[in-house]
Amino acid sequence: MKKHTIVVCDHIHEAGLEMLRNDESINFIMAADEDKVKLLDIIAKADVAITRSSTDVDDKFINAAKNMKAIVRAGVGVDNVDIEGCSKEGIIVMNVPTANTIAAVELTMAHMLSCMRMFPYSHDHLKNQRIWKREKWYGYEMKGKKLGVIGFGNIGSRVAKRAQSFETDIVVYDPYIHPSKVTDCDMTYTKDFADILACDIITIHTPKNQETLNMIDEAEIAKMKDGVVLINCARGGLYNEEALYNGLKSKKIRFAGIDVFNKEPATDHPLLDLENIVVSPHLGANTYESQYNIGTQAAKNAIEAAKGISFAHAMNLPIDESKIPSFVKPFLEMGQKIGFLASQINKSQIIAIKVSGQGEISNYVESLSTFVAVGAMSQNSSDTINYVNAEFVAKEKGIKIEFEALNDSAVFKNLITVKLTTAEGTTSISSTIFDDGVKRIVAIDGFDIEVALKGDMILFKNSDVPGVIGSIGSTLARNNVNISDFSLARNKDAEALAVILVDNAVNEATLNALASLEACLSVNYARL
Ligand SMILES: NC(=O)C1=CN([C@@H]2O[C@H](COP(=O)(O)OP(=O)(O)OC[C@H]3O[C@@H](n4cnc5c(N)ncnc54)[C@H](O)[C@@H]3O)[C@@H](O)[C@H]2O)C=CC1
Numbered sequence: 001m002k003k004h005t006i007v008v009c010d011h012i013h014e015a016g017l018e019m020l021r022n023d024e025s026i027n028f029i030m031a032a033d034e035d036k037v038k039l040l041d042i043i044a045k046a047d048v049a050i051t052r053s054s055t056d057v058d059d060k061f062i063n064a065a066k067n068m069k070a071i072v073r074a075g076v077g078v079d080n081v082d083i084e085g086c087s088k089e090g091i092i093v094m095n096v097p098t099a100n101t102i103a104a105v106e107l108t109m110a111h112m113l114s115c116m117r118m119f120p121y122s123h124d125h126l127k128n129q130r131i132w133k134r135e136k137w138y139g140y141e142m143k144g145k146k147l148g149v150i151g152f153g154n155i156g157s158r159v160a161k162r163a164q165s166f167e168t169d170i171v172v173y174d175p176y177i178h179p180s181k182v183t184d185c186d187m188t189y190t191k192d193f194a195d196i197l198a199c200d201i202i203t204i205h206t207p208k209n210q211e212t213l214n215m216i217d218e219a220e221i222a223k224m225k226d227g228v229v230l231i232n233c234a235r236g237g238l239y240n241e242e243a244l245y246n247g248l249k250s251k252k253i254r255f256a257g258i259d260v261f262n263k264e265p266a267t268d269h270p271l272l273d274l275e276n277i278v279v280s281p282h283l284g285a286n287t288y289e290s291q292y293n294i295g296t297q298a299a300k301n302a303i304e305a306a307k308g309i310s311f312a313h314a315m316n317l318p319i320d321e322s323k324i325p326s327f328v329k330p331f332l333e334m335g336q337k338i339g340f341l342a343s344q345i346n347k348s349q350i351i352a353i354k355v356s357g358q359g360e361i362s363n364y365v366e367s368l369s370t371f372v373a374v375g376a377m378s379q380n381s382s383d384t385i386n387y388v389n390a391e392f393v394a395k396e397k398g399i400k401i402e403f404e405a406l407n408d409s410a411v412f413k414n415l416i417t418v419k420l421t422t423a424e425g426t427t428s429i430s431s432t433i434f435d436d437g438v439k440r441i442v443a444i445d446g447f448d449i450e451v452a453l454k455g456d457m458i459l460f461k462n463s464d465v466p467g468v469i470g471s472i473g474s475t476l477a478r479n480n481v482n483i484s485d486f487s488l489a490r491n492k493d494a495e496a497l498a499v500i501l502v503d504n505a506v507n508e509a510t511l512n513a514l515a516s517l518e519a520c521l522s523v524n525y526a527r528l
C-alpha cells in the first residue's frame with residue numbers, strides 16, 4: 001500500500017498526533033522541534049503539512065514542498081501562508097476555522113477586564129511587591145460604556161455577546177456581513193468607522209490582510225476619546241504598533257490589552273516597557289479544549305487530504321467562494337467523498353465520471369464534477385490530484401468527465417448522483433444532505449438505501465433469501481468486527497444490498513469469509 005507522508009511542522013495536541021500515528025496508511029513525521037532550515041528538507045517528502053503560526057509558508061517553504069498536495073493550518077489566521085504561491089503550485093490551503101473560537105473569545109474578555117481594572121498590575125503589587133494600597137487601584141466598569149467591535153465573525157460576534165451581558169452598548173463595524181446579524185442581537189451596526197473611533201473600548205477581530213493592516217493608525221487614534229481602551233487578540237499590525245506605543249505613552253489610550261505582535265516572538269518589543277498595557281504571548285488559542293479540538297480536526301483533515309477523500313475548509317478552491325451560497329460547500333465536500341467511495345467499490349481503470357444534480361445544487365454541477373473527479377481519481381493514482389489539476393490529469397488519462405442538471409427530485413430538496421464507469425462496469429451512488437447537516441447516501445446501484453457517508457463500510461450484495469442477515473452478523477462477530485449501523489435494501493430482481501458500517505478496520509480474511517457465504521453475490525469494502 002502506498003503510504004502518504006504527513007509532516008507536522010508545529011506542536012499540536014497529542015490526540016491529533018495519535019490519530020496520525022494510528023493510521024496505517026500514513027507515514028507520520030514530527031518536525032515541530034526541527035530547525036526551520038532542516039524543515040525544508042523534511043517537507044520535500046510530504047504530501048501534506050500541518051502548520052501553525054510558528055511556520056511561515058513562504059516561497060522557500062513552497063519551493064521545498066515538491067510533493068505537497070495540501071497544507072492544513074491548525075488554526076484560523078492564514079496571514080503567514082502565501083495562498084497565491086500555493087495555488088500556483090497546486091497546493092490546497094486549508095484551515096481549522098472554529099476550533100479555537102471560544103478560547104480566543106475568552107482571552108479577549110480577560111484582556112478587556114484586565115484593562116478596565118488594571119488587574120495584572122494590582123495583582124503584581126500585592127503578590128510580588130507585598131504592597132496593600134487600595135486607593136491606587138481604581139478601575140472602570142464595563143456597564144454603560146460603548147464597545148466598538150471591528151469584525152463580527154466567529155470571534156467578534158461572541159465577544160460582543162459576552163460584553164453585552166456586562167450591560168455594555170455594542171457598536172459593530174463589519175462591511176462584509178448583513179446588518180441584521182448585528183441588529184437582531186440588539187446591537188448597533190455602523191458603516192461609518194468614526195462611530196467605532198468614538199467608543200470607550202475598541203476590540204478588533206478581522207483577518208490580517210492588505211485592507212486591515214494598520215487599520216488603526218496615528219490618524220484614527222487622534223480621533224478617539226481620551227482614555228480609550230484598545231484590545232487586539234487578532235493579529236499584530238492591525239493596530240499600527242508605533243502609533244499604539246505613542247498613544248499609550250501620551251495616555252491618550254488609557255490601557256491596551258495585546259495578545260499578538262507584528263513580529264513574534266516579541267520579547268524585546270518597546271510596547272513591553274509601558275506601564276499601561278496588558279500582554280500575553282499569543283495565547284488566544286491556548287486552552288486545553290481548543291488545542292484538543294484543533295489538533296484532532298487538523299489531523300483528520302490532513303489524513304483525508306492526503307488520501308484525497310476531501311479538503312475540508314479549503315481556502316483556494318477553483319471557484320470563487322464569495323459567489324456561491326453557503327449550502328453548496330458541504331455538497332462539494334460530499335461529492336469528493338462519493339467519488340472516493342465509488343472508486344473503492346468499482347476498482348478498475350476509470351473510463352468516465354458523470355455527475356448529475358437535482359434541486360438548487362444542479363446550478364453548481366460543473367464545480368461538483370471537479371470535486372467528484374478528485375475523489376475518484378485519488379484512490380488508484382500515483383499522481384497528486386487536486387482541484388487545480390484534476391481536469392488536466394483526467395484528460396491525460398483519457399477519463400471523460402461529464403455533468404448534467406436534471407429536473408427536481410420528487411423526494412429530495414437537493415440530490416447528487418455520481419456514475420463511475422470503469423472497465424468493470426458502472427457504479428451509481430446518489431447522496432444528499434438533510435436539514436440536520438449529515439451527509440447521507442440514499443441510493444447505490446438502484447438500491448434505495450439510507451446510510452451515513454462515513455467510516456469503514458462493507459457493501460454486501462446477495463440473493464434475497466432468508467437467513468442472510470444472521471450469517472453476516474455471526475461471520476463479523478467471529479472475526480471481532482463490531483457493527484455500528486446496518487442498512488438493507490432490496491430490488492425487484494430478488495437481490496438485496498446491505499451496507500454495514502463497522503467500528504474497526506476489516507481484514508482480507510473477514511471479507512473472504514463474507515464472500516464465501518452461500519447467498520453472496522459480491523462484497524466490497526470502503527474506507528472513508
Ligand atoms: N490570538 C489568537 O490566538 C487567535 C487569533 N485569531 C485571529 O482572529 C481573526 C478572526 O477570527 P474569526 O472571528 O474566527 O474569523 P471570521 O472569519 O469568522 O471573522 C472575521 C470577520 O472579519 C470581518 N472583516 C474582514 N475584513 C474586514 C474589514 N476590513 N473591516 C471589518 N471587518 C472585516 C469579516 O467579514 C468577518 O466577519 C483571525 O483571522 C485570526 O487572525 C483567531 C484565533 C486565535
Ligand SMILES: O=C(O)CCC(=O)C(=O)O
Pocket residue numbers: 052053054074075076077078100282284285
Ligand atoms: O495556533 C496558533 O498558531 C495561534 C492561533 C491563531 O492565531 C489562529 O488560529 O489564527
